Structures are given as structure tokens and as C-alpha cells.
Amino acid sequence: MGELVLDNERRREVSTALGMPFGRTRALRRIAARQMTMGELAHALGIDAPAATSVVDELEGQGLVERRPHPSDRRAKLVSVTPRGAAAARKADAILSRPPAGFGALSDVELELLADLLARVVATDDAEVAQP
Numbered sequence: 795m796g797e798l799v800l801d802n803e804r805r806r807e808v809s810t811a812l813g814m815p816f817g818r819t820r821a822l823r824r825i826a827a828r829q830m831t832m833g834e835l836a837h838a839l840g841i842d843a844p845a846a847t848s849v850v851d852e853l854e855g856q857g858l859v860e861r862r863p864h865p866s867d868r869r870a871k872l873v874s875v876t877p878r879g880a881a882a883a884r885k886a887d888a889i890l891s892r893p894p895a896g897f898g899a900l901s902d903v904e905l906e907l908l909a910d911l912l913a914r915v916v917a918t919d920d921a922e923v924a925q926p
Contacts (some may be wrong), residue, residue, distance in 0.1 A: 804894070814856075819886050821849045822875070825859050826883035829874035833865075833868045858882055 801813040812819050824838050838844035850873055853859040858879030864870035
């Protein structure tokens with residue numbers, strides 16, 4: 795739930811902990827969730843292919859991801875996380891999964907209701923995006 799209500803303070807905390815801009819952390823977390831092609835990564839991040847290449851170049855230079863030839867499409871490269879990258883992604887996930895401090899004032903019942911409401915909002919947004 796904390797990730798659904800992401801504030802700038804939390805982004806700064808992740809950036810500081812990982813020593814990289816939040817956008818790079820976002821890319822790393824996507825790749826840690828599943829290996830993907832450069833094109834899939836660009837699409838997932840909402841950026842163009844050259845920008846995705848720059849992101850992967852930087853992450854690869856830090857030893858967080860690696861590129862390999864795609865097994866069935868020799869034109870494509872697969873990007874996967876390294877053990878060091880997986881550890882960094884887990885660290886970011888741990889920070890982002892903590893609810894904002896203000897949530898401490900809510901009861902368990904209120905938190906459950908809020909989580910249900912946020913899940914409905916996300917599901918509605920996902921359904922609208924899926925429709926042409």
C-alpha cells in the first residue's frame with residue numbers, strides 16, 4: 795500500500811539508499827521482477843528505446859543488470875538482474891513497502907478499508923488503460 799501513496803520523501807530515501815536517481819531504481823525493480831527485452835523495458839517505463847539503452851548502460855556499468863542475446867530473436871537483447879541488482883531491488887522494495895508515517899494514526903480496520911479502496915482505484919485505472 796505504501797507504494798500506491800508514494801511521496802517525494804520516500805523517493806529521496808530510496809535514491810539515497812541505492813545511490814542512484816529514482817528513475818534508475820524504477821527500472822531496476824522492473825527488471826528484478828522479470829527479465830525483459832530492451833523494447834519491453836522501454837514500454838514498461840514509458841520511455842523511448844535510446845533512453846532505455848542509456849538506463850541499462852548505467853545499471854550494467856554498476857553491475858546491477860546484464861544483457862544477453864535473446865534465445866529466439868537474435869535482434870533482441872534480454873536484460874536480467876544480477877545478484878547485486880536483486881539485492882538493491884529488494885532494498886528499494888522494503889523502503890517503498892513501508893506505509894507513510896501518517897498511516898500510523900489509522901486503525902487496522904481503517905487501513906484495510908483504505909487498501910481495498912486503493913486496490914479498486916488501481917483496478918479501475920488498469921481496466922481503462924486496457925480498453926482501446
